[in-house]
Amino acid sequence: DHALFKGAIDLIKSNKAPNAAEKTAQLSLEYYEHMADWSNYDKTASAYVKKYASKKASALNDIAWVYYLNMNDDARLNKAAKWAYTAINTDNKYTYNLTYAYLLYKQNIYKEAELACDYAIIRAKEEGVNPSSATALKEAIKKSLDKLKAKEAEAAKQ
Numbered sequence: 001d002h003a004l005f006k007g008a009i010d011l012i013k014s015n016k017a018p019n020a021a022e023k024t025a026q027l028s029l030e031y032y033e034h035m036a037d038w039s040n041y042d043k044t045a046s047a048y049v050k051k052y053a054s055k056k057a058s059a060l061n062d063i064a065w066v067y068y069l070n071m072n073d074d075a076r077l078n079k080a081a082k083w084a085y086t087a088i089n090t091d092n093k094y095t096y097n098l099t100y101a102y103l104l105y106k107q108n109i110y111k112e113a114e115l116a117c118d119y120a121i122i123r124a125k126e127e128g129v130n131p132s133s134a135t136a137l138k139e140a141i142k143k144s145l146d147k148l149k150a151k152e153a154e155a156a157k158q
């Protein structure tokens with residue numbers, strides 16, 4: 001409900017909380033995600049990351065994951081991959097490495113995705129986390145690489 005969303009934004013602003021601008025940006029991200037308004041989500045996420053989350057690994061990873069799940073154009077996926085990579089460099093966790101690997105995979109950057117996936121598996125073991133998602137992704141990457149090699153071999157024969 002757009003009216004309810006606007007009312008919530010107005011309420012946050014009228015309370016003059018010290019972090020009101022950040023809270024309204026977060027609420028806007030949630031609203032645009034639930035409305036599947038990816039153009040506004042992208043604009044809001046870009047501004048939010050620049051102003052509030054450039055060093056917040058969890059927020060960067062969460063936003064990057066939304067991009068992975070819902071967007072397909074390379075420019076947006078590349079931007080999300082950069083955020084995921086920044087999350088890794090800020091706080092090197094299994095889930096952040098896995099998000100980065102998925103974003104690379106979705107862009108057909110298989111070799112780098114495979115390396116990111118390998119590192120996610122290493123981090124999972126170090127963190128005591130089940131690496132099943134990374135293992136499954138690694139298998140999908142391997143199949144994609146095998147198909148790519150087969151196509152290249154077929155093209156070389158012709």
